[in-house]
Structures are given as C-alpha cells and as structure tokens.
Amino acid sequence: xxxxxxxxxxxxxxxxxxxxxxxxxxxxxxxxxxxxxxxxxxxxxxxxxxxxxxxxxxxxxxxxxxxxxxxxxxxxxxxxxxxxxxxxxxxxxxxxxxxxxxxxxxxxxxxxxxxxxxxxxxxxxxxxxxxxxxxxxxxxxxxxxxxxxxxxxxxxxxxxxxxxxxxxxxxxxxxxxxxxxxxxxxxxxxxxxxxxxxxxxxxxx
Numbered sequence: 635x636x637x638x639x640x641x642x643x644x645x646x647x648x649x650x651x652x653x654x655x656x657x658x659x660x661x662x663x664x665x666x667x668x669x670x671x672x673x674x675x676x677x678x679x680x681x682x683x684x685x686x687x688x689x690x691x692x693x694x695x696x697x698x699x700x701x702x703x704x705x706x707x708x709x710x711x712x713x714x715x716x717x718x719x720x721x722x723x724x725x726x727x728x729x730x731x732x733x734x735x736x737x738x739x740x741x742x743x744x745x746x747x748x749x750x751x752x753x754x755x756x757x758x759x760x761x762x763x764x765x766x767x768x769x770x771x772x773x774x775x776x777x778x779x780x781x782x783x784x785x786x787x788x789x790x791x792x793x794x795x796x797x798x799x800x801x802x803x804x805x806x807x808x809x810x811x812x813x814x815x816x817x818x819x820x821x822x823x824x825x826x827x828x829x830x831x832x833x834x835x836x837x838x839x
Contacts, residue, residue: 635773635780640787643768647788650760651795656715656828658799659821660750664743665800673740675796677747679789684752686785689761690778708755709833716829718750723822761785 657678664674751757761781769780 635770635775635783639768639770640784643764643784644787644791646764647784648791648795650764651788651791654824655756656718656750656754656825657792657796659825659828660718660747661796661800662803662821664747665803668743670740671797671800671804673743674747675793675800677744677749678751678796679747679792680744681748681751681754682757682789682792683785684748685757685761686765686782686788688758689765690781690785692778708835710753712755712829712833714749714753714829716826718746719822719825719827719829721822723819723826 660674660678661671664671668674765781765784766777768784769777771777773780775783
C-alpha cells in the first residue's frame with residue numbers, strides 16, 4: 635500500500651483515538667485499580683482487532699445492511715458499557731500501591747477491555763465508514779488485506795494512546811486517593827452516559 639495512504643489514514647484514525655470515550659474511561663480505571671494496565675489495554679486492542687477483521691471479512695457490510703441486527707448489537711454494547719459504568723460507581727476504589735493485591739484476574743481485566751471495545755458499535759461503524767475510503771480495489775493487495783493492514787495501523791495508535799492515558803492516570807493520581815476516586819466516578823458516569831446515548835441514538839434514528 636502507498637505510504638501516503640497509510641499516513642493519511644493514521645492521521646484520521648488518531649483523531650478518533652484521542653477523542654475521550656468508553657475506551658478512555660476504562661483505561662483510566664485500569665490505571666487506577668490494577669497493578670498492570672497491560673491486560674486491560676490488550677483486551678481493548680483485541681476488540682479493535684476483532685472489528686477490523688469483521689470488516690475485512692465482509693461481515694461488517696452485512697451487519698450495516700441489517701438495521702435489526704445493528705440495533706441488537708448497539709443495545710448489547712450500550713448495556714455492557716453502562717454496566718461497566720455502574721460497577722465503577724459502586725466500587726470507585728483508589729490507586730494501587732506496591733502492597734496491594736491485583737484487583738481481579740488478568741483474564742477478567744482483558745475480557746472487560748475486549749467487551750468495552752468489541753461491543754462498542756461506534757468502533758464497528760468507524761471501520762465501516764472509514765476503512766473503505768482508504769482502500770484501492772485495483773491495488774496490488776486484496777481489499778481485505780488492505781483493511782487488515784490499516785486496522786493494524788489503527789491498533790498501534792490505540793496502544794500508544796491508551797497506555798499513555800492509563801499510566802498517566804496512575805502516576806498523576808497515585809498520591810491523591812480522593813482525586814482518583816472522583817476520576818473513577820466521573821469515568822463511570824461517562825460510560826453510563828455513552829451507553830444511554832447509544833440507546834437514544836437508535837431510538838431516535
């Protein structure tokens with residue numbers, strides 16, 4: 635693929651990644667609650683990868699053409715994101731210290747990250763609307779391979795931003811337990827609002 639095309643996609647993708655949303659909220663929470671942020675971030679990256687592979691395989695097009703199926707996926711994703719927000723409000727916690735036990739297994743943290751990104755219909759719709767514009771049906775690579783490559787570029791941007799957000803939250807708020815609980819509650823409220831907005835968008839649409 636032309637380097638210029640990859641660079642253009644990366645710039646547009648980065649705008650999406652640096653916009654705070656459900657992924658940011660979970661990254662902040664992981665930075666404050668868990669000794670390592672890698673499982674949570676890895677789970678979120680897996681969710682983005684799954685969405686890219688779905689679009690590359692052509693399944694995403696079928697989903698986008700089925701309003702009923704898309705509505706069901708949106709409702710499931712919205713419910714999951716809102717549920718995560720509720721759990722944050724119920725157990726805001728504080729920043730981890732060296733003597734803390736790991737809060738939850740790595741598998742559970744990764745699964746929550748996967749659900750946060752993988753069940754977020756905005757991620758799938760982003761790929762459906764964005765990726766095809768940067769592919770060339772007449773190019774040397776099959777369109778599916780081009781989409782997979784661009785998806786990998788998107789994941790690199792996600793990895794950098796989410797790790798910076800998670801580590802930044804941990805180091806800035808480590809010595810401020812009161813502030814960390816406030817940030818966790820704000821993140822929980824944000825996820826509830828995002829889930830509610832997704833439901834309202836489908837209802838109004």
